[in-house]
Amino acid sequence: MIRRPQYATALALAASVFTASLWGLSTEPADAQSSWRRYSDQRLGISIEVPREGFIDVSGETQGEGIDLKAVDGTGEISVYSAALTSLSFKAFRQQLIKGAEDRGLDVTYRDGGQSWFVFSGLLDDHILYYKVLLKTVCGVPTAQQFHLRYPREKKRDYDAIVERMERTLARSPQVRCS
Numbered sequence: 001m002i003r004r005p006q007y008a009t010a011l012a013l014a015a016s017v018f019t020a021s022l023w024g025l026s027t028e029p030a031d032a033q034s035s036w037r038r039y040s041d042q043r044l045g046i047s048i049e050v051p052r053e054g055f056i057d058v059s060g061e062t063q064g065e066g067i068d069l070k071a072v073d074g075t076g077e078i079s080v081y082s083a084a085l086t087s088l089s090f091k092a093f094r095q096q097l098i099k100g101a102e103d104r105g106l107d108v109t110y111r112d113g114g115q116s117w118f119v120f121s122g123l124l125d126d127h128i129l130y131y132k133v134l135l136k137t138v139c140g141v142p143t144a145q146q147f148h149l150r151y152p153r154e155k156k157r158d159y160d161a162i163v164e165r166m167e168r169t170l171a172r173s174p175q176v177r178c179s
Contacts, residue, residue: 036165039067042177044082045138046145049169051078051162076151076159078166085142090135093144094118101129119167126153130163134170139178145170 035052044066055069055078066081085093094113098120102108106129108122121130133146147166151159 038169039080040173040175041066041082042173042175043179044145045136045143045173045176046080046082047169047171047173048080048147048166050080050166071151075155076149078147078149078162080147082138082146083144084138085135085144090116090142090144094133097131097133101131123153124150127151128153128156128159130159132163132167132170136172138172138176145172 036049037052038047039050040047046066050067050069055071055076057067058070059066059068066079069078071077083093088096098108098111101120101122104124106122106124108120110122111118111120113119116135117133119130119132121128123129127150129148129150131146131148133144136143136145138145147170149159149163149166
């Protein structure tokens with residue numbers, strides 16, 4: 001994925017923190033739990049609730065390929081995206097995703113799953129990474145609809161409610177646009 005230049009992200013983050021403080025809004029993820037918005041992408045066939053406050057959209061040039069959110073305090077990240085499984089089985093995709101995370105240094109401490117879903121999480125440095133993936137059929141193609149979060153270990157309690165809400169609301173978009 002193409003990412004926004006660092007200086008643009010830093011500028012957007014500073015502007016969001018300033019705006020949040022100007023309006024008296026908290027910049028902590030825990031306070032974002034009471035306000036949610038539905039993110040839907042008809043092309044990717046994915047729909048999920050994401051926090052409305054406490055995060056800024058840093059998707060930039062990747063718009064149309066999911067959504068990337070960053071906590072306004074800079075400590076946490078949320079990504080939502082979808083991948084067509086045209087050349088991999090769901091089982092092979094699961095193995096590849098977990099192995100790739102482990103190769104990047106993730107110490108996987110939890111994993112669970114079934115035929116059409118899986119979840120895993122673990123520690124990378126002082127951060128928790130959490131992945132949730134559902135198998136859905138979008139326009140006749142098996143698709144891995146997924147989200148992941150990265151946040152500091154000390155903010156686990158704050159992020160637990162965010163993870164739970166996103167897990168409950170991850171679904172196939174009701175209006176899929178097949179081309």
